[in-house]
Amino acid sequence: MTAHTSSLNVQNALLAALVPLPSICFYLAMLRYSIPDVDGVGRDETFWNARWGALCKWGVRHPLGLLNVLFFLNVNLLFWFISFVQHSTWLIDLYWSILPVMITHYFSSHPLALYDQLRSKAVTLLVWIWSIRLTHSYFRRENWNWGEREDWRFSNLRKKHVKNWWWISFFIVYVSQQIFLVGICLPLYAIHRSQLPWTFWDALATGICVSGITIAYFADTQLYRFVRGNSLLRELGGPTAPVLEKGLWFYSRHPNYFGEQLWWWGLALYSWSVRQGWTVVGTCINSCCLAYVTVLVERKLLLKKTRTSAYKRYQQSTSVWIPWFKAELD
Known part of the structure; x- marks a missing residue:
């Protein structure tokens, strides 16, 4: 530095x-x-x-x-x-x-x-x-x-x-x-x-929030190690991996986004517990925005020619947000 x-x-x-x-x-x-x-004296x-x-x-x-x-x-x-x-x-x-x-x-x-x-x-x-x-x-x-x-x-x-x-x-x-x-x-x-x-809904909301934070942490850590590993390989002149398909990224193309959304919807569930369901409007807006951001991110990833074909195949086989099993490709 x-x-x-x-x-x-x-x-x-x-x-x-x-x-x-x-x-x-x-x-x-x-x-x-x-x-x-407390002394009874009024303000000026x-x-x-x-x-x-x-x-x-x-x-x-x-x-x-x-x-x-x-x-x-x-x-x-x-x-x-x-x-x-x-x-x-x-x-x-x-x-x-x-x-x-x-x-x-x-x-x-x-x-x-x-x-x-x-x-x-x-x-x-x-x-x-x-x-x-x-x-x-x-x-x-x-x-x-x-x-x-x-x-x-x-x-x-x-x-x-x-x-x-x-x-x-x-x-x-x-x-x-x-x-x-x-x-x-x-x-x-x-x-x-x-x-x-405190009710059952609060306990459920707590579990969802903890799950969201945990998933987002591991997804971000796996992505960080992937990017860092590719940078080291590039410096050494070796071949780099075009797409991250290990860990949580094997089941979802954006597990970090999924974890983040799980966190916010868990937080929104607390408001349901206190009978203030109207407050989830912000969570809905945030989810819609992140859906658009997901599109932007994938467009950016497809711009690099060295990963275009691999990422298109990844798109066809892997769930966007919610972790799920791989789709069979011909």
Whole structure:
């Protein structure tokens, strides 16, 4: 690692640690303001104090509304501005695995939070485990570098819309992420708005979530070893394997996506347990989006001529998402 790369890593790591502070500081200040004065002394109702008080009261009454406002200001606008300076949208890729943890603690600590302790603790622990797994997978893929590259889909769009990327990126990269991330985290809101006791559905949801995390971990690990092995063979001048067909990838073309979806639908099942089934709308949107991403990934894989025929045969014999037995080919 060069001195420049090391310095850039430190800068990006510091940046990643600092970017959520505006929302965190505002929320903590709001919580402090919402606590009644224990000494009975009223607050100084100056013009600005009155406006601040009105904002805090609105945030207390509307947890979902406040979450969306903070997301828009802190993620959409701030991350968007940073992407201009750095010419990269890498931050949103990293924070995809961090924001659900922050949202979980936001809902559980909100003044209107009302929940079953066992369900809340189980879900919070699961979200942390999911986040650690996905964050580890992200850094392992990026060779433990901070902000070395951005998502290939955004890079392709940047090249395609060179002149208009400055405003297109705001909607495609950031506003869309607000829809997806806040949407799939709606079950976390439902969980922390109900005191219904733990049921069979919660136990089933826990099992599904654990299964999803486990499958995604092993699928990502197998893919990482495959890519790394091919890189070493390429450096040595040897033949590389065109398609990964071992482990979970023998039964599914995208077991990592399957595991990820299993996780989110397991989380959605908790909202069914607390009779808030409407919150699965975000999970449905996320699944539809990932189905489209699957198409994009497979198109990209077919572009490389050395693997085209092998991957087409793989497509014909192997299930897309759900692991299943191989189809017989002539």
